[in-house]
Amino acid sequence: MAAQAGADLLGAEKRRLLDRTFEELQEMCRHPCDNLDCDERLKFGDVTDNARVKCSFVCLQKKKVARDFLKQTPRQIFEFNHQNIQDGKKSKILHISIQCDACGEEGGRIKLQDTVEKLYLDLRQYLANDKAQPLLYRPGKPNEDIPDDAKAVCELTHRPCVDDFAKNCLTSEALQSIRQSLQPEHELYNKLRAKGVKAQEKFGDKTMTYIRIGLGLLELGQYTAVLELWPKGYKSPKHHHGGCAGSVRVLYGALNCQLFDSILDDEPIKFKGNDGQLGLPNEGQSVLKLTTGDTTWLNRQNWWVHQVQCHDDFDFALSVHLYKSCSDAFAFMKPITGHTEALTKVEGAGTLEKGMPNNDYFWNVSLPASDKRVEEIGRPADNAQSAGPLDFELLEEQKEAQDKLLHTRVLLTRKREGEEERGGERRREEERGGSSKDDDGWVPAHYAAFNGHKEALQLLHDLAPETLSSKGNDGWVPAHWAAENGHAEALQLLHDLAPETPAHCTLR
Ligand SMILES: [Zn+2]
Ligand SMILES: [Zn+2]
CATH class of the missing domain: 2.60.120.10 (Jelly Rolls)
Incomplete structure (x- = not known):
């Protein structure tokens, strides 16, 4: 029979999926809800790609709900439908509706009438995190049960x-x-510490x-x-x-x-x-x-x-x-942390952020x-x-050299473009070199000071001297970070280059 020959193209676990009861499969039934007002959907904020919510299978005969199908398997209903198609009893055909548990919105329909391959693919769309599949890929093997x-x-x-x-x-x-x-004091250590400061703010x-x-x-x-x-x-x-x-x-x-x-x-x-x-x-x-x-x-x-x-x-x-x-839906939970009036720490459930x-x-x-x-x-x-062999110190030096090159190139291009007609604007553009702030209010000088990069500080002094005493969102100037991280020479340089650096910025 053609249908069974086709079924052999599926891996053993894929074939077995069609022989598990709907009751068992329903445990894994998750699908994004299309109802914009659904409470469960709203919990995902603006993350819409693959924001799956719990759903249920509902078996329908025409528009009537058919009960007691949960003990049946997809293959049994498929065979039931085929028999009825052969017998010309189209009104008896069953199909499955996938509905959001929270709001009842229908997320899709499975017809169970064409081929078992089609049935398998249709069903898979609505099942999440199926532990019957192998979690590990085996190189050189067929891996037929991995999607x-x-x-x-x-x-x-x-x-x-x-x-x-x-x-x-x-x-x-x-x-x-x-x-x-x-x-x-080495590159990866410094990089991790710098990233750790951001992680502290972002994730606590x-x-x-x-x-x-x-x-x-x-x-x-x-x-x-x-x-x-x-x-x-x-x-x-x-x-x-x-x-x-x-x-x-x-x-x-x-x-x-x-x-x-x-x-x-x-x-x-x-x-x-x-x-x-x-x-x-x-x-x-x-x-x-x-x-x-x-x-x-x-x-x-x-x-x-x-x-x-x-x-x-x-x-x-x-x-x-x-x-x-x-997709652009790479997302994580940002914990809601703050302080009540009594200064006790409060932790909320967190909000979902994309990035x-x-x-x-x-x-x-x-x-x-x-x-x-x-x-x-x-x-x-x-x-x-x-x-x-990877040498991170070298990589970093080269990246810095490249950054400097790129920066110079940008400035030169701007200069050429704006030379005659937009002289004033060009000067303002140039003045912005090295002064763009990130989410934390950090300018490049904060990073240079954090990592103790003296050459970078010198370069930034040439490009945008005022940024050497720029304040981050937390009020800290670059010298605070040089002091915090024990970069004595960078700290001294900042005091020399930026006289407005607060005198209390010293090594502890
Ligand atoms: Zn819903
Ligand atoms: Zn990942």
């Missing part, structure tokens, strides 16, 4: 270029150089950050993999990936992952026994350990909300991440100079140093 979109991204992460990167670039010397750079936790390094690998085509560096004790915030398909491959150390049903949930999903085909103990656990060599995945239907951190057994972990069809994280560095392995990504953030692969 096709996620499997494709896992395959990209296992292309020879990524294997070669792990083997040739993440050598023991490179790992040692990372370890070194995480020590006080200075350890809620990690280092992101764009990877320039020619063989990945338009996709840019990200090498994520997780120092011990640091973690990502819990975040929502929207509708993208992605893969996470651990290249060094181990990661602890927690998966959530929804970005609005506090409690992570618990796994036990053969959930995720992981062979776990029978008491539930919410932390999943991914070790070197493990690759996991996510897509629009599964595991798109997670939190990641370095496993305690390692001083840091490295993982390569690849995302396809990324794509930026890369901190770019490690170009094989992209040519003509590649846009190299022009913007990296450097060409034919540069003798680009494929050697």
Whole structure:
């Protein structure tokens, strides 16, 4: 029979999905609600991509609700419908309506009448976080039970270029150089501290950050993999990936992952026994350990909300991440923290915020100079140093040099454009060089002082001297940060270059 021959194209777990009862499947029924006034939908604020809410299956015969279908399987209803189609009894055909539990809005319909493949694909759209699927991708194996979109991204992460990167670039010397750079006064240490200050403001936790390094690998085509560096004790915030398909491959150390049903949930999903085909103990656990060599995945239907951190057994972990069809709905919870009049700390449920994280560095392995990504953030692969062991101090120096170059170029271009007719405007534009503020009210001088970069401070003095005493939102001038972080020479330089720096800015 044609339908059964087709069914064999599905993996074993995919086939089994059609033999699970609707009662069992309903546990996983989640779909975005289209009703703009739905209370559950409103909790997601302006995050609309993949903002799934709990839904139920309702079985309909024409417009009449058919009861007692929950003990039936999709395949049984499919076969019932086929029999009725053959017998010419179209009025008996059953279909399934997916309805929001909160407001009753219909989110979709499943017809159960064409082919089992169609039925499988239709059904999958409405099911979230199905633990029957394998959580780990196995390179070189069919992986037939991993959804096709996620499997494709896992395959990209296992292309020879990524294997070669792990083997040739993440050598023991490179790992040692990372370890070194995480020590006080070194580049990665300083970068983490600077990011920690922002994380403290954003999430109320200075350890809620990690280092992101764009990877320039020619063989990945338009996709840019990200090498994520997780120092011990640091973690990502819990975040929502929207509708993208992605893969996470651990290249060094181990990661602890927690998966959530929804970005609005506090409690992570618990796994036990053969959930995720992981062979776990029978008491539930919410932390999943991914070790070197493990690759996991996510897509629009599964595991798109997670939190990641370095496993305690390692001083840091490295993982390569690849995302396809990324929507703009990357979102995280911003805790509502504040003080009541009595100065007791109050913690609210938090608000949902959108925001794509930026890369901190770019490690170009094989992209040519003509590649846009190299022009913007990296450097060409034919540069003798680009494929050697990673040296973050060097990378940072080059990035700074590039920033300076870019800045000079912008100024020169503006000069040429505005020379005659817009002289006054040009001068005002130039005056703005180095003075743009970020969300925290920081100007580039704050960053330079925070990291103790004397040359950068000198350069900023030439470009925009007034910014050396500019106040951030918290009222701190760059010298406060140089003092806070013990950068004596940078602090002295600030006192010399910016006489208006408050005299109380001294090393403690
Ligand atoms: Zn609703
Ligand atoms: Zn993520």
